[in-house]
Structures are given as C-alpha cells and as structure tokens.
Amino acid sequence: MSFTWFHRLGSPPYVYALAQRLTPWLAWPAALLILAGLWGGLVLAPPDYQQGDGFRIIYVHAPSAWMSLMVYTTMAAAAAVGLIWRIKVAHAVAAACAPIGASFTVAALVTGSLWGQPMWGTYWQWDPRLTSELVLLFLYLGYMGLRAGIEDTQRADRASAVLAVVGVVNVPVIHYSVTWWNSLHQAPSVMRLAKPTMAASMLVPLLLMLAGFTLLFGALLLVRLRAEILARERANPWLKEALAR
C-alpha cells in the first residue's frame, strides 16, 4: 500500500489538488505561530544580561538562517528524487524552493550583520556563520542562474538538480573549512555570533518563530509548486478541471 502513496505523489493532478487544499492549513497556523513568537520575543522575554534588548534580533535572524539551510536541503532532496526516479513533480518542488531559500538567506545575512554591529562596531565581520551564509547565497544564485540559462524546462530541471545535489554535498565541507579558517586567523577576543544561553521565556518564542517560519515555507512552497506544475503540464486535459476549481 505504501508504494501507491508514494506513486500518487508523483502524479501532477493529485499533487496540484493536494497543494491547493493544504495551503490554508499551513498558512494560518504559520501566521499565528509567528505572531505568538513576536509577542513572546519582543514583550515577554527579558533582556539578555550581556546584549540587552539587542539580542531580540535573534527571533528573526535564527529562523531566517534556519530557513536558508532547510530550504536548500529540501531543494537538494527533491532534486535527487527527480533525477533518480525521473519524477517531474519533484523537479517542480526544487524549482519552487530556490527563490524562497535565496530571499531568506539575504534576510539572514542582513539581520546577522545588524545583530553583529553593536558587538563588532562594523556592519560586516568575517564571522564563520555569516561567511557560510554568504557562500550559501552564492550557491542559490548559481542554481537560479543555471536554471535561467537553459530554455528547455526538462533539461533545466535535470541540470540544476545535479548542481543542487553537488551543492548540498559541499555545504558541510564549506562550513567546516570556513569555521576552521576562522578559528585559525580570528583573534579569540572578538565575540562570535553565537546564540546566547537562553532562559525558557527566551527560548519558547524562538521555537514558536522557527515552527512558524517552517509552516510559512510549506505554504509558500505549495503555492509556488502549483505554478511550477502548471508550467510543466503544457495543455493536459486535467488542467481545465483543476483551473475551474
């Protein structure tokens, strides 16, 4: 029985309808979680003993950073499935992920440097986490650049899938070498961008934000996925009925 479930996830009309039905079930809970996280993070959580209220940037920086990596891995996994079993829907998922991941990588970079500014006195510091985030942004731009460079959708799907898989294999290698490089040259005195030790009242809002952002990603992905599926279905008869819904 389980195989037919997986098999049905490969059929565009089924996934299109599923995506259409699920979107509100992800979007509204995401909004609620994010609002609760904001209220907890900005109002209820006490200031940090070291960074004062400056630490509250973590409630937007950490979720964005988590999104940038989680979306890339999701993209690479979908790309691998699409490449191995030749499932068009998987390639559609990968294509839908890229812009979302890239935009939150930019958010993570900017909020990271804004958060680091009070500590370092400058807006950019070659902190290992920020540097890895910057490289991740280039991986996204490379993926989207390759997709834009190839006209034929099927070939663009498969070529960018290879790049995504190669990229995800390199992400830990890059992160390790950047951290190793940073520990080598960095004077220990400069505080690195690490999460401060957090009391429960500080931690709960962060978990709410992380959950909210993840559900938000789900909702955004499903909307974009429908667009990508339509783009790949040419003039299939089932479209008429799906569009009427």
Place this chain on the structure above:
Amino acid sequence: MSAPAVTSLANAGGTALAAEALPVTSLAAAGLALRRDLTLALRKPAQLIQPLTFFALVTMLFPLAISPQLSQLRQVAPGALWAAALLASLLALEFLFRDDSQDGTLEQYALSGKSLTALIFAKTLAHWLLTGVPLALMAPLAAIALGAPTAALPGIIAAVVLGSVSLSLVGSIGAALTLNIKRSSALLSLLTLPLSLPVLIFGARATQVAISGGSLIAPLELLGALAVLGVTLAPLAAAAAVRISLE
C-alpha cells in the same frame, strides 16, 4: 567501384557480426581519451600558454595595487597566489567539453558503451596535466615575486599541484553543466568558485605555512582529502551533467 568488387571487399573490411569485435575495457577507452586530449593540446600550444600568462598577469596586480615592499607583499602572497591560480584554472575550463560537444565527439563518448564517468575523468585528468601542473611549476616564480623565501618553494609547488586536482575536478562539473549555454563564462565561475572555496582556504593556508617554515603535513593532508573527495564524486556528477546536456 562496381558492385561485385564491393561485396567481396565487404567480408575483408567489414567484420561479420557473428565474430563479435574484440571489446575494449572502459579503462583502455579512458586511456585513449586521455591520449587524444594530450595530443590535441600539444598540437595547439598557444591555448596552453593562456592560463599561465593570465596567472602571471593577476599575480603582477597585487604589488602594483598594494605596495612594492616585499615585507608587506609576503603577508598577501599566499592569498594572491591562490586567487590567481583559481582564476587561471577557471579560464581554461570553459572549453573542456565545449569543442567536443560542438563537433559531435562528446556524443560518441556517451554512446561508446563504455563508462562515461571514466571517459570524463580521463578528460579532466588531461585538463589537470595541461593547466594544473604548469600552474604549479609557475607558482614558485610568482611566490618569489611576492617575497616568499626560496625555502618555501617545494611546499608551494606541492600545495598547488594537490589543490589544482580539486580545482579541475570541481570545474569539470560546472563546465559540463554550462556546456550548451552561450556566453557562459560568468555562470561557470558563479557555479565553480563557491565549490572551490575549501581548496582556496586550505591551499592558501598550506602556502602560508610553507612561507613561515612550519610543518606542511596537516594542510597538505586536508588538500589531499579534498582531492580524494573530488576524484570520487566529481566525474560521476560531470558524466550525469554531460548526459543531460546531450539530451
């Protein structure tokens, strides 16, 4: 050539299907591919010089941009050397597959019935022999020009030889992916540079240790590890990318 003569010759020239032609292993086929690329490159040496002149050119920029003081340049030498090496090897990558794709020989490799991964690895090995090794032999000149002590030269050569293996391998994936894209040199560097950063970091570190006279074991081991990772994964990805570009 009248018809009868043709049929009699056929048995001599064309071999009958029944007697299966003596097969060739993928390894032997890869050896042939390597020899072909080396022969082709030596027929047109001008193309071999280009990456080397580019490497010297970029190295020359640093003293002019920073300062003529060797003591100051020595600080920047490892980074300048490796940035120049990275860009030079990138330059030579674009035509790794493009010429073969345009004249149809790459297609024949894909249809050869032999492991395309082995054939692609042979082509990448030829690329490394033709660009990576010459760069490594030229690196000491650049290092001296940037104030490195002569004692550091063997270490620098070893680092560039080892590092350029990974550069060629990672580059082969980008070259295969952008095979059919016109004006793809910008995209090729966007795909290849982020994946080459670990090599840049460990290579520059090895050069720095060589200059300061420290023990080269650890940095060279890390460069070796990257090379092994590259050798095992890159040809597979590049072969898949070639098949996709031929679709």
Place this chain on the structure above:
Amino acid sequence: MSPNTLEAENLHLWRGDRHVLRGVGFSLPAGQCLKLTGANGTGKTSLLRTLAGLMYPEEGRVRFCGADVRADLRAFQGSLAYLGHEPPLKADLTARENLRYWIGTRRRLSDALLRAGLARVGAEALAGRLVRTLSAGQRRRVALAGLSLCAVPLWLLDEPATNLDTEGQALVGSLIAEQLARGGLAVAAVHHELSGLGAVHQLELAA
C-alpha cells in the same frame, strides 16, 4: 544470438512546447532497413536520438532484441552506431588518428583493419591528412569508414549521404546493404532514394 529486432512503441517526446514525436511506433525485423522521411523539423533527428537513448521519451518504450533498452542502456549503446549531422571528427587530428580515438574507444582496432576501413570507402589516401584540410564530402567518407568499422548490429544514421556525390550515395547504399546482409538493422533519415536495398520499410513523420 537472438535475432536483432528493433521495436518502438507509442513514443511521445516534446522539445520545449513542440510535440515532436506523437505516438511513433514501428517494428523492424533483422536484416531490414527503416527509412525515415519527412520535412525538416518533423522530428527525424529527435526520433533517431531517442532510439539511441540520448533523448528520453516522456511516454513509450524502445525495445531491442525484445528487451527494453533502458534495462541496460550502456550495453545497448555499445551495440549501436549513431552518425549525426556532423561527422564526429576533430579538425586538428588526422583521419587515421580520428578513427583510432573514436572507434578505438569502442573496440580493439588494428592498423590493418583501420586501413581496410578507409579503403572500403575510398578514403585510404586521406589517412595521414588533418581533417581540417579535408572537404565536407571527404570528412563524410572518413565518418562512413568509422561506421563500417563499428561492427554493431544497429545503425542509426541521420542524413548519411549529405555532401556526397552520386558515387558517394551509392557507397552509402552498399554499406547499408552489407549491414543488412550481416543480419544487422539500419534506421536512416534520408531525402534521396537508397539505391540497391530492395524492400525498405518507410516511416513518414508528419509536420
């Protein structure tokens, strides 16, 4: 060896938005030739590349000797020769070197066999000359020499007689005749009549 048969079943292929192959199907028994006709852009090349396993049809299947070619694509591709629009030759290598590196990766190739292959197509005088210095017709003959040296059961030929004079076209006809006589198969996209082949299947690809 089970008889060489090539079947295509309900092949559908799109190139971008164009539905290039619309349910193409045929069955080609051993010793037979299939002639593909149709105007430019009707999918002859796409069909040949799909049969060769270079392109992946969205629907349908290709069977060789009864087995789906995708089951062991590499073995299938080892048993076919595909000749595209351009002869697959490097301009900076001589005709002999080109054959050595092209056919040599497929099968063991002695010098005698190589010379015989060139002689078969009347190109033995070109052996030592760089392909860069050869005319289009001469390059096509060197490519045909490679084809005849492949010794494989299935030939997929895309306009094999381009740039050839009438004598060259007759050569193509006789090469295919030999391939069929050996019990092999040939699928050829051609504009002109294939001389001396007798009964030939034909597949017209509509615009």
Place this chain on the structure above:
Amino acid sequence: MKEFLDMGGYGAFVWPSYALTFAVIALNVFWARRALRRAEAAARQRLAARGGP
C-alpha cells in the same frame, strides 16, 4: 511605549531587522501568488489554443 521603541538603545538595529525580515516574508507571499496567477493564465491560454483549431 517610548522605552519599548527604544529597545534599550538597540532600537536602531532591532527594528530594521524585523522590518526587513517581514518585508522578505511579504515579498515571498506576493511573489508566490503572482507566479501562480501567471501560470494559471498561461495554462488557460494553452488550453484555449489547443481546444481551438
């Protein structure tokens, strides 16, 4: 309320961070919906073209 906005002196960093992140969220929502609308329009056009002649 005023000290809330002041954020213990870090207001100049906290609020831009939140503003930017929620701008990115809003941009994503807008982008996704626009992409879907465009894809639906294109699909309808393709259906009309196919259904026609």
